[in-house]
Amino acid sequence: MKKTILLTALIILSIACGSQKSGMSQNGKNSEKSDDQEYRDRFQNAKELIGREKYSSAILNIDHMTALQLNNGDYTPQRYKAMILQVTGEKEEANIIYQNIINATDASASEKNKARQLMLINNEKKAPLLNEINRLKDSTEFKNAIKVIEVPPMFPGCETLPQETWNKCMSRGVAKHIVRTIDVDIAQVTSNTGFIRSYVNYEIDTTGHISKIRATGKNKFLNLEAHRVMAQLPQVTPGYTNGEKTVVSYTIPIRFTVD
Known part of the structure; x- marks a missing residue:
């Protein structure tokens, strides 16, 4: 039987942006x-x-x-x-x-x-959020969401490490993926606001693929970039409960800021 297990991971990303170049070639015309x-x-x-x-x-x-x-x-x-x-x-x-x-x-x-x-x-087709909430209220996956999984999803390369480090290894793998994939220049939109945080909810399904991504936060533009980045997450080893593959839900805050 499928079960959705809720885990919360915290990843805060500070993006440093260099100053923009403002000079032109000395051979350029005034216009x-x-x-x-x-x-x-x-x-x-x-x-x-x-x-x-x-x-x-x-x-x-x-x-x-x-x-x-x-x-x-x-x-x-x-x-x-x-x-x-x-x-x-x-x-x-x-x-x-x-x-x-x-x-x-x-x-x-x-x-x-x-x-x-x-x-x-x-072009993704999404069900209305209200319908999704109503669907979950009495569902088995919602009632079982707080149960602890036996084997968490594992980022590629984590399998060879001790089991007690698998959760941390997964978080580090996701954090490195975000740093490698995110458009650093996009953080410049926060120059007048200090920082803006996006919260990304997603699932690792029973095949190890990311699914049901939903990014929320103050700025919809940055939420979209957070969604794009997480959608590129590589396939991982799925989690297990009672010897069966299980769906695992995560919530990750991503903070966009200019240093």
Whole structure:
């Protein structure tokens, strides 16, 4: 019989962002310097507006950047715009931008991958939260959620360690995955707010895959990035209870901050 076991893990991620370059080539013309500076200033303003959840104003800044035609293969601003559209319910418009990035010949492989990952999340069909809560109230998995599992899920490489270290090893593996996968530049949207925390709820199913990801927190834009990062978690060894594979639920806080 399937059982969902609730475990809570704490991972706080502080993201240090370096200062942005502001110089131009000495051979550049004055008008080019002006346009380039406006391009950078617009993007910095857009990030700060995203941090304050002023999404419409952020999009206006990104649209002004697009009009300058200075992207030089950098599709980050367009991805940010698509993410804003996604979290504000404009899913079709977001998909169009993601597809444009995927099709762009001058977009980097990393940027294309992020667009694909976000597009998959955008196209997920989710049951209404209220229906999910009502479904869980009287379910066996809810009633058994507080029981302790015999063997926790194990991150690749944890299997060879002593059993008493498996939980810590799993947490370290997830933390390292977050650091490797997260878009560091996105933390810059917190420059005027100190830090913003996203809480990610997810399950490790009986096949060892992550499922039912739900990120909540003050800023929907950062919640989406947290969701994207966790959706890339590699397959792990599933947990066991009473000799049977079991579903295990986790809650992880991720703190976005600029140092």
